[in-house]
Amino acid sequence: MAVYTSIEDLEKRLDPQVLAGLADDVNPLPDIDDALTRDIIQQAIGDGGSLIDSYLTGRVDLADPQVESSLERINATLALYFLYRRRYVDDSQNPLSASREAVVSFLAEVAGGTARLGADPGQPQHSGWSSTQDVERILAGGKLSGF
Numbered sequence: 001m002a003v004y005t006s007i008e009d010l011e012k013r014l015d016p017q018v019l020a021g022l023a024d025d026v027n028p029l030p031d032i033d034d035a036l037t038r039d040i041i042q043q044a045i046g047d048g049g050s051l052i053d054s055y056l057t058g059r060v061d062l063a064d065p066q067v068e069s070s071l072e073r074i075n076a077t078l079a080l081y082f083l084y085r086r087r088y089v090d091d092s093q094n095p096l097s098a099s100r101e102a103v104v105s106f107l108a109e110v111a112g113g114t115a116r117l118g119a120d121p122g123q124p125q126h127s128g129w130s131s132t133q134d135v136e137r138i139l140a141g142g143k144l145s146g147f
Contacts, residue, residue, distance in 0.1 A: 002062060004049055004075035007041050013076055022083040041083065048078030055107040056117075066118030074103055 010019055011032070020030035023040040031037060052075060060067060081096040088094040109115035 002049055002053060003045065004052060004068070004071040005045055005079060007038060007045070009072060009076055010041065010045070010079060014080060019083070022080075022087060040086075041079070044079040044082040045075060047082045048075045051078055051104070052107065055104075055111045059111050059113075060117055064118055068118075070117045074107070077103055 016032045017030060019041065020032040020034075020037055023044070024030040024032075024034060024037040025040075026036060027034060052071060056062065062068070062071065077096065077099050081094065081100040084094050084096050085091075091097045094100075106115060110117050
């Protein structure tokens, strides 16, 4: 299993006290530096990474820098979902339930080849790929005679 995000990345996305509160079951005041709390957060990151791997391993170049940055955001979303799930066992109460569903749907599209990871948001998603919306090209018969 690859690690696509870190505890420090999660701290940038969510207040460290809130993050600690999702993972700390022991201390009266949640402590982000507590070893058990950090282990629980790391386990949530690993659970998200495993889910990503189950969809993308062997289908996507996971070492591509643009893909890595996309996977960091996706893994962070999944890790936070798993942390919230510790507090909200019922998914209908989990505030990140819809985000998890959207991420899983997107990962399925990437795995199926209908979406791409790491595409520049300013560029068309299938840049360089043929699509049914492209103007159809017709080549004269003589153009291919040399092949």
